[in-house]
Amino acid sequence: MNNRITFTKILKHFHTVNKHRFKVFLLCCRVGIPIQGLFHDLSKYSKEEFWESVKYYQGDVSPIRNCKIQEGYSKAWLHHKGRNKHHYEYWYDYNLKEPTPMIPFRYVLEMICDSFAAGMTYQGKKWTQEYQLSYWNRVKDEARMKPEIKKLLTTVYETVAKKGLKAGLNRKYIKNLYDNM
Ligand SMILES: [Zn+2]
Known part of the structure; x- marks a missing residue:
């Protein structure tokens, strides 16, 4: 598996994130939450998430998944799910009576x-x-x-x-x- 950071991978990952965010925005407009759609997944541009995803960029699968398979865990994901309330993992808390x-x-x-x-x-x-x-x-x-x-x-x-x-x-x-x- 090639985990080098290349200029092409930077551009491709950046493009995937923008494309995804734009699609989410359009769908969010349909259901009446345009502002939320605009702010969707902004943490993907943070250094914690961006560089790991460039490194594990593959194109057809999520780089986070790819990183998890190779490394056993993904720091980008831990960063992401801790900040983005649209992920059910954000709400999961094994200490709660109802996790x-x-x-x-x-x-x-x-x-x-x-x-x-x-x-x-x-x-x-x-x-x-x-x-x-x-x-x-x-x-x-x-x-x-x-x-x-x-x-x-x-x-x-x-x-x-x-x-x-x-x-x-x-x-x-x-x-x-x-x-x-
Ligand atoms: Zn997200």
């Missing part, structure tokens, strides 16, 4: 936008509306997330798989699911 607490609605929305945008960014032209559900089904058992929120995400991804983004990535629809948890 997976409720996540405020606006961060659940941002989490959903993030997941779709990430799928679109890494899949490119291969992305289909069924993609997120199949990805989620592969990872959901491992996610240390409040079961009710897991169920909400499953419902949203199922709706998008069946009826498209417009039907599933819809603020009213998601709010209704959230309020009825």
Whole structure:
């Protein structure tokens, strides 16, 4: 595995981050959280996250994942999840009586936008509306997330798989699911 920092990798990683953030912003606008969308993932430009991700840049998978596979842990990820409330890992606390607490609605929305945008960014032209559900089904058992929120995400991804983004990535629809948890 080539973990050298090169100029090409710097440009490519920078481009991936910008592309992803722009997609998240557009999706966040759809669900009424444009400002949150604008500030999404800004910590990826910090030195702690940026340089590790350049080093482990691979193109088709997340550099954080790549680093975790090679090193056993990722400092960039620890930095990232400690600052970004749209990650359920931010809320997880094994010391709590309930280690997976409720996540405020606006961060659940941002989490959903993030997941779709990430799928679109890494899949490119291969992305289909069924993609997120199949990805989620592969990872959901491992996610240390409040079961009710897991169920909400499953419902949203199922709706998008069946009826498209417009039907599933819809603020009213998601709010209704959230309020009825
Ligand atoms: Zn993030």
